[in-house]
Amino acid sequence: MRLNKLYKYSVGFSLIELVTTILIVGIIAVFVIPKLLPESSYSAYTLRNEFISELRQVQIKALNNSDRCYRISVSSDGYQLTTYSHNINNAFAGCINAQLIRTDTKQDFSGGAIIELASNGSTSFSMDFDNLGRSTLGCNGTCFVVKADETLGIAMESEGYVHAL
Structure with a gap:
């Protein structure tokens, strides 16, 4: 029991x-x-969103600082922002013949993701922004492609609006 x-x-x-x-x-x-x-399962989305944020931030800086020129240099392993003095008499001269003011720390890509130009597939390029927030690339529509496990597009309109596709 x-x-x-x-x-x-x-x-x-x-x-x-x-x-x-x-x-x-x-x-x-x-x-x-x-x-x-x-x-790399989410690295393409992360890099796309990060790069769009960086482009928008640089545009705002360019709009607010007419005496500066901003350049984003992209390579196969990362991107970097550089600030130059700007000739306000020539609104869209870019950073040509400008004096270097500051170079930010390089942002490395992770997870096997890369950014390339949609027009020619180049992974090394530079683009400047003028005091109206326009890019020297002069593209309209898909400008950049982010590649990892997935391929994602970043569009930049002729007026400077940057968005995901």
């Missing part, structure tokens, strides 16, 4: 066992599973 009574109360899991199991599964989900997935 005593054995039957003891068996009656030992069926199932205790609350402590259930909470401990949920915590272990949660830790594995947060720390281990992302390391097993490929790094």
Whole structure:
């Protein structure tokens, strides 16, 4: 009789066992599973959004500082912003014959993602912005392609509006 009574109360899991199991599964989900997935699964989206933000920020700087010229230089492994003095008498001369003021830290690409020009597929290029926020690339529509696991486009309209495709 005593054995039957003891068996009656030992069926199932205790609350402590259930909470401990949920915590272990949660830790594995947060720390281990992302390391097993490929790094580049979201890198194209991340780089596209980051580059659009950078382009918009540079445009705002160019609009607010008529005595400066801004250049974004893109290479196969990252991009970098450089600031030059600007000749306000020639509104769209770009950064030609301008004095270097500042060079920001290079932003490296990660996850195997790259940015290339849509027109010719070049991964190394530079573009300047004038005091109206226009780019010297002069493209209208898809200007850049971000490639990783997926291929995503970035459009720049002739008026300077930058957006994702």
